[in-house]
Amino acid sequence: MHHPARRKPARKPAIAAAPTPAATGSPPPGAAVNAEVGELKNPVTSILGKRVQSPQGEDLGRVVDLLADGEGRVRVAIIDFGGFLGVGTRRIAVDWPLLHFDPANGEQPVRLDVPREKLQSAPEYKDASRPRVLMPAPGALMAAPGEPTSAAAPPAPK
Amino acid sequence: MNMNAAARGLDWFNMFVANIQTGFGPFIAVYLSGQSWSQTAIGVALSIGTVSSMASQVPAGALVDAIPSKTRVAAFSVLVFTASALMFAIYPIPLFVYLAEILHGISSCTLGPAIAAISLLIAGRFGMGLRLGRNARYAAIGNGMGAALMGACGQYVSERAVFYLTAALTLPALLALIPVRHSATQHLDPQPRAASEKGLRSLRVLIDRRLLLFCACAMLFTFANAPMLMLISGTLTARGSNPSLLIAACIVLPQIIVALASPEVGRVAEARGRRIVLTIGFLMLPLRALFLATTANPLLLVALQLFDGVAGACFGIMVPLIVSDLTARSGHFNLSLGAVGFAIGIGSTLSTPAAGWLADHWGMRPAFYGLALVGAAAVLLVVFFMPETRPEREPELATDGRDRLLPPLPPSPASVPPLSPRPPLVEQPQRASKTGS
Numbered sequence A: 001m002h003h004p005a006r007r008k009p010a011r012k013p014a015i016a017a018a019p020t021p022a023a024t025g026s027p028p029p030g031a032a033v034n035a036e037v038g039e040l041k042n043p044v045t046s047i048l049g050k051r052v053q054s055p056q057g058e059d060l061g062r063v064v065d066l067l068a069d070g071e072g073r074v075r076v077a078i079i080d081f082g083g084f085l086g087v088g089t090r091r092i093a094v095d096w097p098l099l100h101f102d103p104a105n106g107e108q109p110v111r112l113d114v115p116r117e118k119l120q121s122a123p124e125y126k127d128a129s130r131p132r133v134l135m136p137a138p139g140a141l142m143a144a145p146g147e148p149t150s151a152a153a154p155p156a157p158k
Numbered sequence B: 001m002n003m004n005a006a007a008r009g010l011d012w013f014n015m016f017v018a019n020i021q022t023g024f025g026p027f028i029a030v031y032l033s034g035q036s037w038s039q040t041a042i043g044v045a046l047s048i049g050t051v052s053s054m055a056s057q058v059p060a061g062a063l064v065d066a067i068p069s070k071t072r073v074a075a076f077s078v079l080v081f082t083a084s085a086l087m088f089a090i091y092p093i094p095l096f097v098y099l100a101e102i103l104h105g106i107s108s109c110t111l112g113p114a115i116a117a118i119s120l121l122i123a124g125r126f127g128m129g130l131r132l133g134r135n136a137r138y139a140a141i142g143n144g145m146g147a148a149l150m151g152a153c154g155q156y157v158s159e160r161a162v163f164y165l166t167a168a169l170t171l172p173a174l175l176a177l178i179p180v181r182h183s184a185t186q187h188l189d190p191q192p193r194a195a196s197e198k199g200l201r202s203l204r205v206l207i208d209r210r211l212l213l214f215c216a217c218a219m220l221f222t223f224a225n226a227p228m229l230m231l232i233s234g235t236l237t238a239r240g241s242n243p244s245l246l247i248a249a250c251i252v253l254p255q256i257i258v259a260l261a262s263p264e265v266g267r268v269a270e271a272r273g274r275r276i277v278l279t280i281g282f283l284m285l286p287l288r289a290l291f292l293a294t295t296a297n298p299l300l301l302v303a304l305q306l307f308d309g310v311a312g313a314c315f316g317i318m319v320p321l322i323v324s325d326l327t328a329r330s331g332h333f334n335l336s337l338g339a340v341g342f343a344i345g346i347g348s349t350l351s352t353p354a355a356g357w358l359a360d361h362w363g364m365r366p367a368f369y370g371l372a373l374v375g376a377a378a379v380l381l382v383v384f385f386m387p388e389t390r391p392e393r394e395p396e397l398a399t400d401g402r403d404r405l406l407p408p409l410p411p412s413p414a415s416v417p418p419l420s421p422r423p424p425l426v427e428q429p430q431r432a433s434k435t436g437s
Helices: A011-016 A116-121 B002-023 B027-034 B039-066 B070-090 B094-123 B128-157 B159-186 B199-207 B209-239 B243-272 B274-294 B298-303 B305-327 B333-362 B364-385 B422-436
Strands: A051-053 A059-068 A074-081 A090-095 A110-112
Touching (some): A059 A090, A074 A116, A090 A116, A090 B209, B002 B070, B002 B128, B039 B333, B070 B159, B094 B128, B094 B305, B128 B159, B128 B305, B199 B209, B199 B333, B209 B243, B209 B298, B209 B333, B243 B298, B274 B364, B298 B305, B333 B364
Parallel strands (some): A051 A110
Antiparallel strands (some): A074 A090
16 A cells, blocks of 8 residues: 655665765776675665754755756755745755754754745745855854854845 | 535535645645655656646547536546545555546546536526536635645645545545436436537537637636736745745635625626626736736735635636537537637646746746736737627527527527426426326
């Protein structure tokens, strides 16, 4: 009866493991890596579709896409925010380091260290080639939640 | 008495169907995101749904025309909804989701015309306006309740549960059809459909000038109307202090207006004619768009949904009513309704990206001005070109229903209540007296 419908489970550990040396040591183009099956030391978690919460536990939406740079590092998470029954949702690009995971606790939502209002008024994500990303303001070293991180988000377009 | 039970059954049926359809709305995108679907795959699934419903509008209408028992069509369509909802709930993998989208798209296209046809059977051609007012009232109640119920279900139970709830709601919908079936099938004499074997002949009904004009009106109306909620709710999400609640209010408020106003709209359409109702409803659009262009105040945005309620009540009733005026006796009522549905589908499919593009490149205000312009064009089309279609009351001698289509200008030269089983009732006593003597 209950098929949990997990697609492509193999890809997600690869994304989570991207920063480890094994994955970033780029092989020469065209050459195959001598691959073998192993186990990861640290717990990992599936990300696509995960709920996102503010540090206060408010529901902020869910992760619907990830953007990677040329080195395969995940740089941006796309968060589907707000709406009612799917009407009026807004997709917002968020700098990857703003998200915090708890892989040992798989069902735990992702924590996003941005006040709700900042996320709300951030520009809507449209174009993967040059997204406008909600990121920590220069010098704001992961400011305490609720504290205004000025200049992080330009005001929403009229 | 039987007819009363049938009419009430149809009320409930309209309500539950509207309930069910809420589950198949944009919420599907939210649900599939939660099932780790990629945005591309979700886009594909939704497009499959749109394409299959667009493609099946006209054929589904023709199919409903050809099947004598409209209640059976309605029941079958609802059963297909059950299957689709269960596929979403149990196996949200691409194959089943795509299949469910296709099935839902097609059966929506058979269900709408079937409800209209049942209404025509129950109410007759001259009670159609009042009947459609009732349909719209109960559908609006169902929509509003559905949004509240499923919003709460998605929030507090689980997103998957929304589809189980949708599937469960098909059961009372089917039950509501039982009294309808008893009354509606009795009167069901296969309409004047002798000539319909020739496919080309049946398509001729679609080139009625008034029907084409109305298709154009409906397309423009939908083009201007469909993206407004999207634009408003986008603004609310960006600015409101409690966006989800405000968006919910934007969805529910027009339904309350429709529920309150629909019976009166139906009455006015019967008493004063269709053109006046159509004009009032269409006028709401450019007005609403102009107001929306001038404000971004969240509460005002919600309040302006009042216009949407009035427009929705008028449009929702006028579509089946005008089509029944034009084609009720041709035997191609549902085919024609499908054609209008197709025009509406084109309008809504084209307008959302167009309005989104305008909003992205030029801003909200020009987007609303653009929609106001299209809405105004629709009003002009109604005022200057759309003829009155209300049938004349005097029951004259029945002429051939097919010849009626040739002179395009007079609304209908002869009108006869097509569905009342008069002749058998007249003959019955004679036969009885013969056997008695």
